[in-house]
Amino acid sequence: MSTVVSDAQERIRATGGRAPNVFRRGEWVPMKQYPENEAVDFVIVGTGCGGSVLAAQLAEAGHSVVAFDAGAFYRPLEDFASDEREQEKLYWLDERISGGDHPIELGSNNSGKAVGGSTVHFQMVALRFRPEWFTSRTSLGYGHDWPVDWREMWSYYAKAEDAMKIAGPIRYPWGPKRGRYPYREHELSASALVLAKGAEAMGVKWCGTPTASLSAPRGEAHPCVYRGFCKIGCATNAKQSMLVTFVSKALKHGAEIRDLAMVGRIEVGPDGRATGVHYHREGEWRFQKARNVVVSGYSIETPRLLLNSACPAHPDGLANSSGLVGKNLMVHVNDAVWGIMEEEIRWYKGPPSLAVCEHWNYEDEGKDFDGGYAFMSQGPLPTDFATSLVSNEGVFGHELRKWMSHYNHMAGLKMVGETMPQETNRVELSDETDALGLPIPKVSFSYCENDRKMAKHAERFQGEMLRAAGAKSLYHTSSTAHLMGGCRMGDDPASSVVDAAGRSFDIDNLFVCDGSLFPTAGGVNPSMTIVANSLRIADRIIAMARRGDLH
Amino acid sequence: MAVPRPDQHARASRDIAALHDARPASVAEQPNMRSGTLLAVTGIGLVAASLAGIAVASRGGNRPARAARYAAWGSALLAGSVLADSAMEHYRGNFRRKEMFAAPVVAAGTLATALATAVTSRATSYKAALFGGTIATGLFGLGFHLRNILSRPGGLSWNNLFYRAPFGAPGALALAGLAGVGAVAADRADRRERLGQKGHGRRAGYGLGLFTAAGLFGLTAEVGLLHFRGAFHDKLMYAPILALPFTGAAIMAATADPQPRRRSLARKSLEATAGLGLVGTGLHAYGVSRNMGGFANWTQNLFQGPPIAAPPSLAGLALMGFAALDLLDRHGKDPSHGPR
Ligand SMILES: Cc1cc2nc3c(=O)[nH]c(=O)nc-3n(C[C@H](O)[C@H](O)[C@H](O)COP(=O)(O)OP(=O)(O)OC[C@H]3O[C@@H](n4cnc5c(N)ncnc54)[C@H](O)[C@@H]3O)c2cc1C
Numbered sequence: 001m002s003t004v005v006s007d008a009q010e011r012i013r014a015t016g017g018r019a020p021n022v023f024r025r026g027e028w029v030p031m032k033q034y035p036e037n038e039a040v041d042f043v044i045v046g047t048g049c050g051g052s053v054l055a056a057q058l059a060e061a062g063h064s065v066v067a068f069d070a071g072a073f074y075r076p077l078e079d080f081a082s083d084e085r086e087q088e089k090l091y092w093l094d095e096r097i098s099g100g101d102h103p104i105e106l107g108s109n110n111s112g113k114a115v116g117g118s119t120v121h122f123q124m125v126a127l128r129f130r131p132e133w134f135t136s137r138t139s140l141g142y143g144h145d146w147p148v149d150w151r152e153m154w155s156y157y158a159k160a161e162d163a164m165k166i167a168g169p170i171r172y173p174w175g176p177k178r179g180r181y182p183y184r185e186h187e188l189s190a191s192a193l194v195l196a197k198g199a200e201a202m203g204v205k206w207c208g209t210p211t212a213s214l215s216a217p218r219g220e221a222h223p224c225v226y227r228g229f230c231k232i233g234c235a236t237n238a239k240q241s242m243l244v245t246f247v248s249k250a251l252k253h254g255a256e257i258r259d260l261a262m263v264g265r266i267e268v269g270p271d272g273r274a275t276g277v278h279y280h281r282e283g284e285w286r287f288q289k290a291r292n293v294v295v296s297g298y299s300i301e302t303p304r305l306l307l308n309s310a311c312p313a314h315p316d317g318l319a320n321s322s323g324l325v326g327k328n329l330m331v332h333v334n335d336a337v338w339g340i341m342e343e344e345i346r347w348y349k350g351p352p353s354l355a356v357c358e359h360w361n362y363e364d365e366g367k368d369f370d371g372g373y374a375f376m377s378q379g380p381l382p383t384d385f386a387t388s389l390v391s392n393e394g395v396f397g398h399e400l401r402k403w404m405s406h407y408n409h410m411a412g413l414k415m416v417g418e419t420m421p422q423e424t425n426r427v428e429l430s431d432e433t434d435a436l437g438l439p440i441p442k443v444s445f446s447y448c449e450n451d452r453k454m455a456k457h458a459e460r461f462q463g464e465m466l467r468a469a470g471a472k473s474l475y476h477t478s479s480t481a482h483l484m485g486g487c488r489m490g491d492d493p494a495s496s497v498v499d500a501a502g503r504s505f506d507i508d509n510l511f512v513c514d515g516s517l518f519p520t521a522g523g524v525n526p527s528m529t530i531v532a533n534s535l536r537i538a539d540r541i542i543a544m545a546r547r548g549d550l551h
Numbered sequence: 552m553a554v555p556r557p558d559q560h561a562r563a564s565r566d567i568a569a570l571h572d573a574r575p576a577s578v579a580e581q582p583n584m585r586s587g588t589l590l591a592v593t594g595i596g597l598v599a600a601s602l603a604g605i606a607v608a609s610r611g612g613n614r615p616a617r618a619a620r621y622a623a624w625g626s627a628l629l630a631g632s633v634l635a636d637s638a639m640e641h642y643r644g645n646f647r648r649k650e651m652f653a654a655p656v657v658a659a660g661t662l663a664t665a666l667a668t669a670v671t672s673r674a675t676s677y678k679a680a681l682f683g684g685t686i687a688t689g690l691f692g693l694g695f696h697l698r699n700i701l702s703r704p705g706g707l708s709w710n711n712l713f714y715r716a717p718f719g720a721p722g723a724l725a726l727a728g729l730a731g732v733g734a735v736a737a738d739r740a741d742r743r744e745r746l747g748q749k750g751h752g753r754r755a756g757y758g759l760g761l762f763t764a765a766g767l768f769g770l771t772a773e774v775g776l777l778h779f780r781g782a783f784h785d786k787l788m789y790a791p792i793l794a795l796p797f798t799g800a801a802i803m804a805a806t807a808d809p810q811p812r813r814r815s816l817a818r819k820s821l822e823a824t825a826g827l828g829l830v831g832t833g834l835h836a837y838g839v840s841r842n843m844g845g846f847a848n849w850t851q852n853l854f855q856g857p858p859i860a861a862p863p864s865l866a867g868l869a870l871m872g873f874a875a876l877d878l879l880d881r882h883g884k885d886p887s888h889g890p891r
């Protein structure tokens with residue numbers, strides 16, 4: 001096992017007026033710092049798609065911002081190894097209890113812990129919601145409506161895509177017309193061509209996946225080298241994670257980032273309003289004063305922090321008068337079909353999902369379920385793939401070796417399927433505590449009948465397509481990916497946690513801005529929707545501040 | 552939803568065992584050559600072809616006319632660019648088909664012939680035949696490249712146009728052949744004009760001018776496509792797609808009606824195009840340095856692009872244009888004897 005000598009996890013790096021320069025080995029960029037005992041305009045908890053975007057936009061508008069992240073501040077060029085084990089350092093592997101009828105696996109496939117959040121190891125699939133999903137209750141008869149018009153979201157998607165220089169196809173075959181992606185699509189890998197071939201054989205549309213990886217240089221970031229280590233962190237900076245985009249932008253505009261800083265509790269003053277956060281850094285608990293607090297810790301940590309901040313004024317946790325904090329947690333059904341191709345595929349090459357089929361997101365006929373799913377070509381790294389073989393097929397030893405000997409001839413299609421929001425799927429606090437004395441979150445998850453029908457439908461359809469592409473010896477694996485919901489946004493204080501600006505109905509200087517706001521999951525990977533929504537929320541907050549509507 | 556289903560599992564295992572035994576032996580895809588060696592061989596090929604050309608030439612014969620020299624140097628530059636580019640790109644494509652060896656081999660032959668044409672007037676018929684072969688190879692190449700594009704899912708899609716075998720490369724080979732044919736024609740025309748047979752210089756200039764313009768328009772399409780693929784991430788990437796069609800139009804105008812003002816405008820824009828070829832080579836080198844590892848990782852990054860060998864072909868085309876102008880200067884309206 002190769003190990004990179006990196007002190008990012010042991011020692012704080014963003015301190016002393018500087019933060020790591022992510023584009024250079026061993027170099028730094030200047031960073032503004034704020035005293036703890038003077039209230040900053042915004043404290044932001046988490047620096048993923050929600051937190052870093054907000055930090056950058058608010059700092060750019062002239063607000064004082066301190067953003068905390070429990071994870072380390074890496075320089076990808078020197079801190080990332082081409083080694084699956086070593087790179088587990090990017091996952092949120094703190095203890096969590098997972099229950100329900102279908103307990104979800106937590107960590108590698110749904111949450112990250114680093115400055116830049118889960119995007120440091122996300123797989124860069126950059127899709128938009130189908131417009132009707134923003135009104136899925138009124139237009140399609142399931143789930144909940146979003147408190148925002150799709151056209152507004154559409155304009156923010158364009159901004160998000162430009163900020164991340166998404167490499168996408170010139171014509172996107174589904175949904176209303178969209179502007180041109182800022183960078184051109186990548187060359188299709190052999191594994192992407194399997195999807196293309198299958199789709200053409202079945203007469204179904206397909207296209208190159210819009211991908212958050214550079215297909216041409218951008219500033220100091222190198223273009224993609226197609227080595228396929230994306231899921232364990234991109235060492236060339238081709239991946240347009242939050243770390244190399246919005247975190248850099250935030251620093252440039254005067255935001256302070258505090259790495260290796262775990263926020264444990266939001267403090268509420270006698271007037272019932274937030275006054276700052278307690279955080280653990282360098283072995284001690286500290287306190288940062290703030291005029292406004294934004295929670296952006298993603299669907300498990302955001303509810304956990306709100307619930308753990310309960311106080312006499314808010315005995316059920318902050319922002320929880322609706323009782324919905326932590327509820328309606330959603331995942332994506334991530335079942336896949338795999339097969340063996342006659343020709344060599346070497347699917348580990350390049351970003352793993354370079355071709356996509358959104359047919360069943362846009363086609364409503366012929367479905368026996370609500371919601372939609374997309375599916376993409378696959379390229380898991382060897383350990384990842386072997387692990388899924390062991391856990392799904394139960395093969396081991398010589399048998400496993402035999403299966404793995406087909407690795408270079410394998411191809412697969414994996415779905416991202418929308419699960420339904422259910423109140424019983426939720427995050428709660430358990431009685432156990434972690435090393436910092438914080439209650440460990442307990443996550444309960446069960447598929448509903450609709451989720452299962454969708455998974456069956458996808459298994460059949462993906463299998464058919466893989467077979468049409470020439471794959472043999474098909475088999476099927478089950479898993480989940482991504483997290484959505486847990487702090488739904490909406491127009492009604494009784495049925496949502498925050499409003500369309502992410503502002504709590506209960507505490508007017510407390511905001512949520514991350515993937516936990518999703519009222520419904522949608523059948524596409526969530527990051528672009530989170531980034532677009534965060535850009536939208538940033539504009540609303542900036543407008544509120546201009547109107548004198550903030551403190 | 553739990554998945555291990557013993558029956559299915561047992562069946563799959565059996566299938567897989569069968570397939571395992573039947574699996575085709577993995578093909579030795581990569582030729583037995585490292586990219587560093589390949590680049591060295593390409594470099595040696597360039598030098599060898601040049602030396603061969605000059606060796607042929609050193610055995611006497613008259614010095615060709617100026618227009619012929621220009622066109623021959625243009626042909627040599629184009630062929631050299633194709634030699635370097637096709638050797639690398641076809642290596643990258645594993646020389647999967649034998650035909651893929653044709654491009655670098657023919658380009659090397661063309662380079663040698665072009666250099667010989669630049670220094671001596673001997674053996675013009677052989678040279679013309681060889682250049683004709685170059686053109687034919689280029690046209691066949693276009694066919695192969697088109698088939699390569701259409702053979703992939705998506706067919707004539709942007710993705711395949713961006714990343715499959717490019718139209719421009721065999722086009723450049725055909726142009727090298729055309730420039731060579733033009734050089735031979737210019738030399739012959741010059742001889743006839745000197746014998747008092749009027750009209751030959753004008754006709755040769757006309758042909759060379761048209762081919763140059765066609766080449767410039769073709770190159771605009773190729774550069775446009777590839778710079779679009781690079782999302783014009785650097786604004787300088789617009790320069791060739793503005794300059795090339797302008798130059799094409801200028802040389803067309805000068806060819807159609809070779810009056811002094813038009814010839815002078817065409818000359819200036821050709822000079823700018825040649826300059827752009829030089830600057831572009833530098834910029835492409837800078838582009839290579841922006842890949843992960845920069846020039847320290849040259850064996851990989853020279854392939855990763857942008858192709859350093861591509862921009863010199865602008866200078867090659869410009870030389871072809873200068874040849875046309877030289878003929879038009881002498882034999883067009885208000886003849887002059889070229890610049891100065
Ligand atoms: C393996 C993998 C692949 C993925 N692939 C894709 C993909 O291809 N396309 C796509 O669109 N999406 C993908 N995603 C999902 C996407 O990355 C997430 O949905 C997105 O990053 C969530 O954004 P967020 O801001 O809500 O949370 P995150 O990005 O997870 O950020 C939350 C941050 O908050 C920090 N934090 C949490 N609690 C605290 C606390 N109390 N104190 C301090 N810091 C805290 C965490 O350390 C973390 O850095 C993938 C995710 C994973 C895990």
Ligand code: SF4
Nearest residue numbers: 224225227228230234
């Ligand atoms: S394949 Fe491209 S995006 Fe993925 S890790 Fe390598 S360079 Fe980064």
